[in-house]
Amino acid sequence: MPEHLLEVKDLRQHFPIKTGFFRKTLLKAVDGVSFTIDKGETLGLVGESGCGKTTVGRSILRLYTPTGGSVKYKGDEIDDSNIQRFRREMQVVFQDPYSSLNPRMTVGDIVGEPLDIHKLYTTPGEREEKVANFLQLVGLNADHKRRYAHEFSGGQRQRIGIARALAVDPEFIVCDEPVSALDVSIQAQIINTFEELQQKLGLAYLFIAHDLHVVQHMSRRVAVMYLGKIVEMAPADEIISSPRHPYTQSLMSAIPIPDPKKARVRRRIVLEGEVPSPLNLPSGCAFRTRCRYAIDQCVTQTPELMVMSPGHEAACWNPQNN
Amino acid sequence: MSQTLLRVKNLHTVFPIESGEVRAVNGINFNLDRGKVLGIVGESGSGKSVTAYSILRILDNPGRISQGEILFEDEDIVKMPIGSVRQIRGAKISIIFQDPMTSLNPVYTVGNQLMEAILLHTKRNRKQAQERALEMLKLVGVNEPDKRLKQYPHQLSGGMRQRVMIAMALACEPDILIADEPTTALDVTIQAQILELMRDLKDRMGMSIIMITHDLGVIAEMCDEIIVMYAGRICERGIVDEIFYNPRHEYTKGLLRSIPKITAAHERLTPIGGSPVDLLNMPAGCPFSARCDQAMKVCLTEYPEEIRVAQEHLASCWVNVRDGIRYEGGEGARTNA
Numbered sequence: 001m002p003e004h005l006l007e008v009k010d011l012r013q014h015f016p017i018k019t020g021f022f023r024k025t026l027l028k029a030v031d032g033v034s035f036t037i038d039k040g041e042t043l044g045l046v047g048e049s050g051c052g053k054t055t056v057g058r059s060i061l062r063l064y065t066p067t068g069g070s071v072k073y074k075g076d077e078i079d080d081s082n083i084q085r086f087r088r089e090m091q092v093v094f095q096d097p098y099s100s101l102n103p104r105m106t107v108g109d110i111v112g113e114p115l116d117i118h119k120l121y122t123t124p125g126e127r128e129e130k131v132a133n134f135l136q137l138v139g140l141n142a143d144h145k146r147r148y149a150h151e152f153s154g155g156q157r158q159r160i161g162i163a164r165a166l167a168v169d170p171e172f173i174v175c176d177e178p179v180s181a182l183d184v185s186i187q188a189q190i191i192n193t194f195e196e197l198q199q200k201l202g203l204a205y206l207f208i209a210h211d212l213h214v215v216q217h218m219s220r221r222v223a224v225m226y227l228g229k230i231v232e233m234a235p236a237d238e239i240i241s242s243p244r245h246p247y248t249q250s251l252m253s254a255i256p257i258p259d260p261k262k263a264r265v266r267r268r269i270v271l272e273g274e275v276p277s278p279l280n281l282p283s284g285c286a287f288r289t290r291c292r293y294a295i296d297q298c299v300t301q302t303p304e305l306m307v308m309s310p311g312h313e314a315a316c317w318n319p320q321n322n
Numbered sequence: 323m324s325q326t327l328l329r330v331k332n333l334h335t336v337f338p339i340e341s342g343e344v345r346a347v348n349g350i351n352f353n354l355d356r357g358k359v360l361g362i363v364g365e366s367g368s369g370k371s372v373t374a375y376s377i378l379r380i381l382d383n384p385g386r387i388s389q390g391e392i393l394f395e396d397e398d399i400v401k402m403p404i405g406s407v408r409q410i411r412g413a414k415i416s417i418i419f420q421d422p423m424t425s426l427n428p429v430y431t432v433g434n435q436l437m438e439a440i441l442l443h444t445k446r447n448r449k450q451a452q453e454r455a456l457e458m459l460k461l462v463g464v465n466e467p468d469k470r471l472k473q474y475p476h477q478l479s480g481g482m483r484q485r486v487m488i489a490m491a492l493a494c495e496p497d498i499l500i501a502d503e504p505t506t507a508l509d510v511t512i513q514a515q516i517l518e519l520m521r522d523l524k525d526r527m528g529m530s531i532i533m534i535t536h537d538l539g540v541i542a543e544m545c546d547e548i549i550v551m552y553a554g555r556i557c558e559r560g561i562v563d564e565i566f567y568n569p570r571h572e573y574t575k576g577l578l579r580s581i582p583k584i585t586a587a588h589e590r591l592t593p594i595g596g597s598p599v600d601l602l603n604m605p606a607g608c609p610f611s612a613r614c615d616q617a618m619k620v621c622l623t624e625y626p627e628e629i630r631v632a633q634e635h636l637a638s639c640w641v642n643v644r645d646g647i648r649y650e651g652g653e654g655a656r657t658n659a
Contacts, residue, residue, distance in 0.1 A: 048512075155597065185580050186597075186598075188582075188592065188594070189595075216582070217591070250511060251510060253514075254510040256537060258541070258566075258581055260563055260566050263539075270511075271511045271514075274479055274482070
């Protein structure tokens with residue numbers, strides 16, 4: 001019995017980018033990312049745009065072929081030859097509920113298509129019944145199956161996307177910013193749906209988002225990414241209460257708090273400058289150009305994840321206490 | 323005594339379309355005082371951006387203001403000839419949009435676009451305008467401003483573009499800055515920089531800001547007063563502490579309950595049920611009644627009038643009438659939100 005449901009080890013995804021007529025540079029979108037996810041667990045993955053969090057999700061599912069590292073699912077290594085077998089167990093819910101549903105297909109066909117592909121029914125009646133069940137499971141009406149995606153609101157469309165992912169009975173779902181395109185009042189509905197389904201079906205999630213409130217609410221553990229690397233990984237409460245990496249600290253302090261009295265007294269670390277170009281990364285620690293605690297070692301040596309306390313790792317030569 | 327800069331009275335903005343009339347803004351009233359930050363919150367389609375566009379009269383076709391007044395320095399913007407409105411736009415009331423990529427012209431340099439507004443609205447010549455543009459870029463914290471003036475928008479990052487937009491909006495020292503979701507497209511660390519910058523510039527230049535956002539966190543950090551909009555109406559308005567700690571409209575209460583709190587981990591969220599209202603098919607009474615668990619018979623048939631529930635707090639909700647919540651202070655009660 002393998003220990004973890006999903007084991008990602010030293011995952012690398014480098015894209016060749018044309019930078020001149022004859023020149024090509026490697027864009028290291030993901031550069032040596034390792035983590036594990038257990039059955040029924042949620043790992044949150046946060047970071048700013050361009051940090052590689054979406055690429056991590058897509059490389060795991062082999063929507064891109066990783067250029068290095070390994071991904072093991074239930075102990076078996078996934079490669080191009082056997083990925084079809086894993087597609088039934090690993091699914092994805094995309095960010096944009098408007099562009100991720102085919103406008104020419106009825107909802108019944110959108111949810112039914114994975115059933116067709118994986119031949120998960122024997123009679124047409126059984127297919128109908130399954131589609132209806134999945135629609136009800138995500139809080140939609142079974143009668144909705146004859147309608148088209150454009151007839152639904154953003155929140156309802158995201159539910160359709162979730163029903164499609166669930167149709168093949170997966171155990172693991174990559175949720176790529178599934179609530180960022182939704183209004184606040186609808187976000188809460190979808191988050192609750194994700195949580196109910198997890199309890200009911202024992203699903204494991206890789207929950208990718210830039211909204212730390214949402215990630216912290218959903219996850220048991222949170223990994224923070226910066227320029228293709230995980231800089232800190234810890235239990236969700238610890239990431240909030242005692243971040244050790246200076247980047248995580250500034251990220252935490254930058255989130256606006258929806259509480260005016262607390263917002264007034266809060267000390268905020270405003271980061272100087274901008275994220276360096278991923279085509280031209282600084283030597284050593286990629287964050288050192290914006291880091292106020294940078295020391296000489298940060299220029300010369302790239303920090304790896306180091307254990308700060310049990311279950312809490314940070315990649316920093318000069319970790320701080322909050 | 324604060325000075326009221328802008329008064330919006332009974333504003334109605336409609337979009338006539340084939341299948342009827344979309345009442346995007348449906349009779350709203352509010353005032354903006356000098357030096358204050360007024361936040362407008364609401365979901366998509368609640369009319370918050372249309373309110374802003376109405377103030378500047380930059381509504382997309384076929385939208386038009388069907389009724390109401392927008393008094394700026396005692397002149398009604400609604401009735402003004404368009405030439406006079408142009409005198410105000412950019413000079414006295416400026417706007418920054420959500421998406422800095424599409425609101426900058428890709429074929430002109432940053433310097434060119436910055437100078438355009440300055441040349442149009444002030445008496446500076448080209449050389450002085452260029453100096454002013456440079457000064458503004460420095461003020462908003464753009465690094466290497468000399469180089470940036472000659473660059474095109476695509477050569478800048480998202481945060482830099484938004485800074486250029488702010489520089490452009492502030493170049494003529496407007497009295498009012500309207501910020502329409504200014505940080506929604508940006509990452510949190512860049513958002514923090516931009517919010518800090520806006521706060522700092524407000525204090526230095528003494529302008530008023532209308533901050534439109536759906537992010538209650540941004541509202542809590544930036545605003546003095548808040549307007550909560552739902553389906554084209556203001557359901558509640560007041561000073562920031564009143565709205566956050568003493569909400570008096572069921573929609574506001576639901577909104578505050580539905581945000582995940584960092585302190586209360588792994589607690590189940592309380593969402594607002596149902597879907598946003600269909601603007602083409604608005605109910606007769608309170609538009610929120612279909613999603614409200616306190617809804618009574620009267621909510622379905624009659625729109626509740628706005629009542630003062632505290633000194634600086636007004637709300638339109640029948641629940642307050644039922645519970646007899648009304649502020650009787652009289653003295654000190656300002657008509658303003």
